[in-house]
Amino acid sequence: MYEVILYYNFSPVSEPEKFAKQHKKFCKELGLKGRIYVSSEGINGTAGGTKEQIQQYKDHLRSLPGFEDTEFKSDEADYIPFAKLICKVREEIVALHVDGVDPKEGGNHLSPAEWRNVMESGEDYVMIDVRNNYESKIGHFKGALKPDLENFYDFPQWLDEANIPKDKKVLMYCTGGIRCEKFSVLMKDKGWDDVNQLHGGILNYAKEEEGAHFEGKCFVFDDRLVVPVNPKDLAPIAHCEITGKPADTYVNCANMECNKLFVCSEEGAFQMEGCCSEECMKSEYRRPFDPENAFRPFRKWYNYFGEDFKARNEASAATPSKS
Template structure:
């Protein structure tokens, strides 16, 4: 038996007094010595937790015992060490920020694209009348994506509604959406249907489930995950690496965070450039006074920051570097 496990899951199910639920759920997770990150909203749960197999089993049983979350599907990975440092459980307005002024415009419990199991997705994805659409952010699909998938230039899923306008020419096609675990597709597919796309599907369980049940066939590169592992391999059939080092262009699957905490950009960087650039994405970041010490991993534990610190958006940073 594995020493530790990591659970990835979500469930769209209304929660009354969700803020109080988040507080109580945090204490429950801590009682099991779990670590991870859970988002609680009025619309449901979205989480990744990690701990011993016994603790993970107890957690899943408790979640399933609640009628609101009985349908929750857990993706389980065996890991050598816990995938987080601490346990966080926070209340937010949505479990996935839709970017809509009125998030209630779409409700995954009422309408979403047709769910395709991994083998169904595999059978459909290469048909002539099908478009495979990646609804994830740039840093996610840059390190791994399905062969011939349409990708969107977005830094966060909240930008997705605006990008739908760029997909008008695909109306009339079968749209197969996919994401890491399925949660973003619930809203993305619902929004596509609302905007007049008629045949919309989604990969049930996302890339992670596809890797487990369909061998990850034709998924090029690795899958970005929101924990200490950063990326995980999913393709055991015809694996490949598609990402390249931001600095030198050499093929590499390694993704890190910039050592400059003000930037903190997710990007791919080979080991040679990692040491040469001291874990930074640019010379400007390399000389930043608050640059963190690079240890070869590119992963940094979050620490409390001063109240008035310099903050710049990634886009502004890119402009600064470019100029």
């Protein structure tokens, strides 16, 4: 069994390039895989490895000045859902494209229990899903506003046009909490006073409150793509874009020139051989369809359509299970 972590920390980094280079070297020597982004404002990452590797990584990051209080959201997986290790420098660890946003000036953090209590109290509030449309499409809290946006940096304009009363109690959530750290600051700067964010995001809430009042599943940025939140409500709320039937599995179109991420059922994937349209099925740049490997237990279509899918399958098949 392996462990997957999601984390961030807004702690100033004086030399991001140097930090990232040293950090990547450590992770590579440790054997970690994942995606880690560093900027002058801090670090944001998701990674996978054995429990021993992950513990060593946690200890290492927390040993660095300014990162002692880093919080990690953890999950178990039967494989490492990353093809390789990426550690890059970015302008922002989460891109809102608004100057002067200090996460230390953000909203009130509600624990999962406090969040649930507000939802069940009958209190008047507006809840905002601070994620992209393809994320909220397959899972969200009941009653939440779900902006039809493709990028986080589109949220400031959406907020200006949303007509949310300034005297409303605001609840906001995202996958692990990082987007709320910035968006809550923006809302306070624009005049909202009672701004609250779900501490640790959906993933933390799933662990602490078993996903109560959450419908569907949670999109994650690794090869799993989708993870369950509420064990009492696992039914898909989205629909296959090929067959129209309930589905919550995402697929990257097999046409490499398209590569569209879309909701697709097994039936739809077989019908279109992994493509999103008949036009893409005719493409000379289409990845081959391999139905025998496409639905291995616990693996998502995304793994198959990744260019290194076969190499990873062969490697995992040759490695004895550690579960």
